[in-house]
Amino acid sequence: xxxxxxxxxxxxxxxxxxxxxxxxxxxxxxxxxxxxxxxxxxxxxxxxxxxxxxxxxxxxxxxxxxxxxxxxxxxxxxxxxxxxxxxxxxxxxxxxxxxxxxxxxx
Amino acid sequence: xxxxxxxxxxxxxxxxxxxxxxxxxxxxxxxxxxxxxxxxxxxxxxxxxxxxxxxxxxxxxxxxxxxxxxxxxxxxxxxxxxxxxxxxxxxxxxxxxxxxxxxxxxxxxxxxxxxxxxxxxxxxxxxxxxxxxxxxxxxxxxxxxxxxxxxxxxxxxxxxxxxxxxxxxxxxxxxxxxxxxxxxxxxxxxxxxxxxxxxxxxxxxxxxxxxxxxxxxxxxxxxxxxxxxxxxxxxxxxxxxxxxxxxxxxxxxxxxxxxxxxxxxxxxxxxxxxxxxxxxxxxxxxxxxxxxxxxx
Numbered sequence: 561x562x563x564x565x566x567x568x569x570x571x572x573x574x575x576x577x578x579x580x581x582x583x584x585x586x587x588x589x590x591x592x593x594x595x596x597x598x599x600x601x602x603x604x605x606x607x608x609x610x611x612x613x614x615x616x617x618x619x620x621x622x623x624x625x626x627x628x629x630x631x632x633x634x635x636x637x638x639x640x641x642x643x644x645x646x647x648x649x650x651x652x653x654x655x656x657x658x659x660x661x662x663x664x665x666x
Numbered sequence: 667x668x669x670x671x672x673x674x675x676x677x678x679x680x681x682x683x684x685x686x687x688x689x690x691x692x693x694x695x696x697x698x699x700x701x702x703x704x705x706x707x708x709x710x711x712x713x714x715x716x717x718x719x720x721x722x723x724x725x726x727x728x729x730x731x732x733x734x735x736x737x738x739x740x741x742x743x744x745x746x747x748x749x750x751x752x753x754x755x756x757x758x759x760x761x762x763x764x765x766x767x768x769x770x771x772x773x774x775x776x777x778x779x780x781x782x783x784x785x786x787x788x789x790x791x792x793x794x795x796x797x798x799x800x801x802x803x804x805x806x807x808x809x810x811x812x813x814x815x816x817x818x819x820x821x822x823x824x825x826x827x828x829x830x831x832x833x834x835x836x837x838x839x840x841x842x843x844x845x846x847x848x849x850x851x852x853x854x855x856x857x858x859x860x861x862x863x864x865x866x867x868x869x870x871x872x873x874x875x876x877x878x879x880x881x882x883x884x885x886x887x888x889x890x891x892x893x894x895x896x897x898x899x900x901x902x903x904x905x906x907x908x909x910x911x912x913x914x915x916x917x918x919x920x921x922x923x924x925x926x927x928x929x930x931x932x933x934x935x936x937x938x939x940x941x942x943x944x945x946x947x948x949x950x951x952x953x954x955x956x957x958x959x960x961x962x
Contacts, residue, residue: 570860577871584878593882600875604742604868611751611865618861619756621850622763628843629766632836636773639832643782646821646828650789657796664801 570610577603695778695830695932702924702931703778703833709924710771713917714764717851720910721760724866725752727903731873734896738889740876751865760854767847770840777833782825783818790818834932844925852918855911866907873900 567575580600587593695703732750735743743750794814798805805813854862877896880889 568858568860570864571858574864574867574871577868577875581871581875581878584875584882587882593879597879600879601742604872607864607868608751610860611868614861615751615756615865618850618854619759621846622759625843625847625850626759626763626766628840629763629770629847632840632843633766633770633773635836635839636770636777636832639777639828639836640773640780642832643780643825643828644785646825647782647785647789650786650793650817650821654789654793654796657793657800661796661799661801 570607570614573603573607573610577607695826695833696934699830699833699931699934700778702928703774706921706924706928707771707775709917709921710768713848713851713914713921714768714771716910716917717764717855717914718761720855720914721757721764721862723910724862724907725749725754725757727907728752728866728869731869731896731899731903734892734899735873735876737892738876738880738896740872740879742872742876750869760851763847764851767844774833774836777829777836782822786818786821786825787814789821790814793817830932837929837932841925841929845922848918848922848925852915855914857908857911863907863911867904870900870904870907 577600580596580603584593584596587596728751729749732743732748736745736748791814794805794810794817797803797813798810853859857863857867873896877893877900880886880896881893883889886893
């Protein structure tokens with residue numbers, strides 16, 4: 561794990577949330593517990609907003625990448641069809657020869 | 667007269683095809699290049715399977731942990747958003763991306779391994795059968811076999827050329843996309859980043875907090891069993907996720923190396939002894955066929 565000052569905002573918020581959790585068993589009064597509840601709630605909301613924003617922006621990148629890969633797969637399918645067309649071209653040549661044979665007989 | 671002219675043209679065509687095919691052959695895929703594609707395909711399969719199952723598992727874990735938080739009276743969880751950050755749509759877009767990656771790798775593998783031998787042999791046999799029907803053309807079985815083999819050989823070389831060209835073009839074009847998707851998945855599981863892993867760990871820490879609050883609350887005795895269960899689930903999920911994140915990172919690195927190697931491999935022109943022997947054998951065939959046609 562990187563040192564605290566090198567951590568991202570989300571990681572620092574998460575570390576603070578863990579600190580709040582560590583304080584819960586040590587509270588001496590209901591007022592302190594209420595304060596910790598409030599801090600925990602705010603931290604969870606802040607981390608949540610950050611995660612939602614990042615996951616949604618990444619979703620756009622994922623969709624772009626998926627399209628790129630699907631295009632590549634289409635190119636490969638087309639190439640496979642072209643490879644099959646070599647045998648078909650020879651078959652066509654054979655048919656042309658057949659026609660020539662018929663013409664010569666006629 | 668017509669037949670003789672036609673046959674002479676066929677001879678010239680065969681020679682032309684031979685020359686073109688000879689040029690083409692130098693551009694076919696080598697054994698090393700096929701091995702690089704094979705390795706890429708295997709690495710992609712491992713990566714896609716791991717990442718895909720983990721995206722789905724993350725959501726299942728989050729649903730389980732948030733149900734426990736609700737049972738512990740955690741008011742920061744909403745019943746209507748129990749899959750918090752890990753909606754079906756967010757999982758789907760990621761699973762589809764790794765599935766597209768696997769689909770691409772599988773097709774690339776098919777591209778380099780698919781055999782056109784049988785269709786080409788059938789086509790070549792059909793060509794020779796037609797040739798034998800032409801009045802004035804008589805071919806012994808030996809000569810007919812040699813012509814069929816040559817036609818099949820030339821067709822095979824053209825196919826190899828097309829295969830190599832397609833592989834080079836596709837691997838080159840898709841290179842930035844492969845690196846992009848690897849980085850996206852790696853970042854999602856990076857334990858130091860603010861993406862998928864942060865959302866998952868937030869739920870774990872949230873569950874631990876909910877258990878702590880229940881244990882410190884007025885109904886501590888009544889929730890003791892649930893608190894214990896929550897602590898165990900949180901610890902197990904944290905341990906499992908860390909291990910998976912490391913595996914995803916390792917497979918992403920491995921796949922990145924495979925992709926870089928593949929991109930390099932399909933552009934190199936290294937020729938092995940095996941390639942040379944195979945090339946020489948094919949040229950031998952063409953020479954034989956050319957003699958058959960010339961001597962007629």
